[in-house]
Every structure is written in structure tokens, then in C-alpha cells.
Amino acid sequence: MPQLASAVAPTPAIDPLRERLDARLGELLPAPCDPHDRVCLAMREATLAPGKRIRPILMVLAGRELGCDAPALVDLGCAVEMVHSASLILDDMPCMDGAALRRGRPTVHRRFGEDVAVLAAVALLSQAFRVVASLPDVAPPLRNRLVASLADVVGTRGLVRGQYQDLHDGRDARGAQDISHTNELKTGVLFATALDMAGLVAGASVRARQALRRFALELGQAFQLHDDLQDRGDSTRTGKDTGRDAGKSTLLALLGPDEVRRRLRAHVAAAESQLERVYGPDCALGAYLDRLFAAA
């Protein structure tokens, strides 16, 4: 799953939130039983490595601007970040994308071994469900609903399906629509579920939650196009292997960089118009979005 390049300008209003999220992630991740507990070490290294925490930041901002600043939003964001981290560990494995670098460091299976990588991913997923089931000050029926949502987005209609399609259909010639659908499953659905969950915790209306989901799906498409453009680039900027998409049927290969940039801008604009439906013309989420894609 893609990440934006670290070329994004610093966002002063965001930094304290990211620090709060990192601190809470550190508390919610299990501590190693002993100094040789390599599974816990791998979980912590993979998840606490410097990152932008885009999903939890979006969730907390979405909730705040709906008038909700509950600590549960931070915990829910941490759970989504754990799922994201687990998916990156697995995507990088030799039987998947076979990546050597992630966030500028050797990938988890290269540092800790494939067995530890698989076990760390399983433990991260489990811990994410534990965190959601234990959310503070969230009514028990809503916690059950959030657990079910998280399970759905991981499973055979979500990330699992996206990864499978990317691996198995990615090498075939495909139309732009098929590629967009895989991109949606690989990236958009986790954004959409994350923002829908934030809306649920914040007590958003059905209409606001629908707009947040559409915002998230547009953002996911923009993200994936941005990632495709980055993949041609310089690994010292992205911190990842580049050229991993060689031979894959991406929109970039199909349509060329100019059309991809045009589509990227169109998805960002569509994302912004959905935000406006919920929050009006100016909102922190929109400002954050602008900064994320400033480099593109």
C-alpha cells in the first residue's frame, strides 16, 4: 500500500497531533516480554518507525471538526495504523511484493526473518481488534459495530482482496477501470472505513458519513496515483524500493504521466468537494489535504 513521499512540507498544527498519536501507539503496542522478544520488537519497529500517520490524523481531524475530541478517536486511529502496519509487513514479503526497503529501512522480514514478520503482522491485527473492542467511552454496541467494520475492511472484500488482485491480475493487461478498482481495494477501502468509523464515534449523520466515505475513496485514488508517480523516482525520497511496479499494469503505464497528474488533481478536487458538503468551505481536513498533495 502506498505512502506519500516525505517531501511534504511540515505542518505545524499537525505535529502535536502526530506526536500524541505516536505516544499512544507506543502505549497500545505490547511491550516485549524480554529483550529477546523479537516479535514485539518487530511490531514496535514496524509501527513506530517515522511515518506520516495519515490515516489516524484524518480520523482525528474528521472527528474534531464534527465537534468530537474523544480520546477514543485517537485509540481508533492507532488501531487503523496497526492494521496498516500489518498490511505493509505482509505486502513486502518475498511471496508478495518482495521489497527490501520501507520507510528508508530494511523491511521487517529482512531484519527479523519471515517467520517473525508473519507473526508480528498477525499480532498487530489482533491488537487492533483488541483496542477497538476496548475503546474508552464508546457504547458497547458501537464498539461491536466498529470491530465488524474493521474485520470487513481487512478481509476478503477489503485489503486481502486488493492485495490478491494486485498480485495476480496486476501482470495482465487491464483497462483503466479494473486498475482503479484494485487501487480502491488496496488503499481506498481502508481510508473509507477509517473515516466512516471516525464519523460513527463522532455521531455524524448518515449523510455526513456518506460524504466522508466518498472523500476517502477519492483520496485513496489520488494516493495510489501519487504512489505510481513516486515509484519511478528516487528511493532516497520515498524511503522505499522504486521500480517495484515494473511489469505491473498501472494507470501510469497505461495513460502516461501527464494524464495521471490530471487525474490526480481531479481526485483531489473531488475529495475537497465532498469535504465541503460536510464542513463548509474551510476546514482543517481540507488544509491537511492541500499540504499532502502540495508536492504533486
Next chain:
Amino acid sequence: MPQLASAVAPTPAIDPLRERLDARLGELLPAPCDPHDRVCLAMREATLAPGKRIRPILMVLAGRELGCDAPALVDLGCAVEMVHSASLILDDMPCMDGAALRRGRPTVHRRFGEDVAVLAAVALLSQAFRVVASLPDVAPPLRNRLVASLADVVGTRGLVRGQYQDLHDGRDARGAQDISHTNELKTGVLFATALDMAGLVAGASVRARQALRRFALELGQAFQLHDDLQDRGDSTRTGKDTGRDAGKSTLLALLGPDEVRRRLRAHVAAAESQLERVYGPDCALGAYLDRLFAAA
């Protein structure tokens, strides 16, 4: 994780229950999106392959004899079976035990590829959490508690830790106590959580749940010893590769078959005495236990 040999005599009272569990498992597992949906096919084949369904049978029997015959017990048992199935898929992978056979058939990664094996295991775990969060007629706070229990038993204090210890400490010379501790993490903790969850759904007292947990831990130890004895045997009987423990520090290697058989009987007797504390001298769970270990 071990399984008992299929030499166990048929148990007429158990067969309808096993069929009911299999039917419900088939309903709760996601159906393939299309005929090429290999992840769903792998999930279904791995989980619905002929098996004894020991964990869910124990759970339903434990609940029934506490006066509870709620459909939730069947669903909860199916969730535990999905977790068990996911753990078997991962344990068999080349980066773990590297097994070629399971239940008499090629292991999942050999039939479907390593990528599909990992994705199927992740999807099975997610579906298990979804089923628990959606249990019918169970109060929402209890469903949250059950999700948290299941997460704990999978994670870094449970199956993940057991598998890691088995892989990394298993080749070192260890004392009997260390080996028993790994066996507990690999097998006993899932039994214990399964029976504790059944007790919670059935409204059992704290004292009864404590006895059920102790029963389950003794059963787990007996199971692992039985598995060690089987590992020396004939793969046509166990349906698994044999000789996989060669080079591992097992209690069998340390103590020899006579002492292992003596200990196995002692664990079964201890398990039965815990059952008696909950159910009195005669119970269906005890009869089932006797049949399970009749061959030993």
C-alpha cells in the same frame, strides 16, 4: 498445533453436533466472489476439511451442561475453529514448520501458493473477530469482552508467542518445564480461552470458569504429548507429515515414551477431576474426553 489421530472411535452423540458445526462454518465463511477467488477457496478448504472440531465441540458441550444451548455457542465455536485453522495454515508454511501434508492433503501453501496461504490466514482471523462481534443474543458488553479474549489468545501472550518459542527455542536443550510452557502456549491457551468464553456465554460462575480453564490446560498438555507420540508414527493415520519433531527438544525426546504415556494419563486424570468440580461425576464432556484419549 497438534491434532488427535483419527483412530478415535466414532461417537454417535457427537456426530450430529459436528455436522451442525460444519454446516454453520460453511455459512459463516465467506463465499467466493467468483470461481477464481482462490483466497476464499483456500479459507474454505482449510477450515472445512474433514476434522474433529474438538475445540467447538468442547465449547458447546461445556455450555450445554451448564444449561445453555444458545446458538451463540455454535457461532463462537466456529470463530475459534477459524482461528485454529489460520494457525495451522501459518504453522505449515516454509518459514515456519515447512509441512507438506495436513489432514491427509497437501498443505494450503502447497496447493494455493504462499501468498494465498498468508492472505487466507489473515482473512480467517478477521472473520473470526467479525463473528464474535456479531454473536446473536449475546449482550454487547460481553461480545466486546469475548473479542478482547480472542485477541489476547492469538497475540503476543498466546499463539504467536507459542509458535515463536517453538521455532526459536525448540532446537535448544531445554528442561521439561520449559517444554511444557511452550506446549501450553501452542495448544493449552486456545483451549483455555475457548472454554472460558463458553463459560462466559453460559453465565458460569467464576469458580466454574476457573475449573474449566484448568481442565483445558491439562487437556492441552495431554494433547501435545499425544501429538509427540503420533509424530513418531504413520502419516496415513495422522494425515500429517511425521518426523517433523526430529531435532526439536520434545518431552518425548527428553523423557522417553513410557514416561510420556504416564504423564499423558496423569494430565487426562487431572483434566477429569477439574470437570468433576463443575459437573459432578458423570458428564458428556468427560465421556468425550475418554473417547478422545481411548487410543492412547
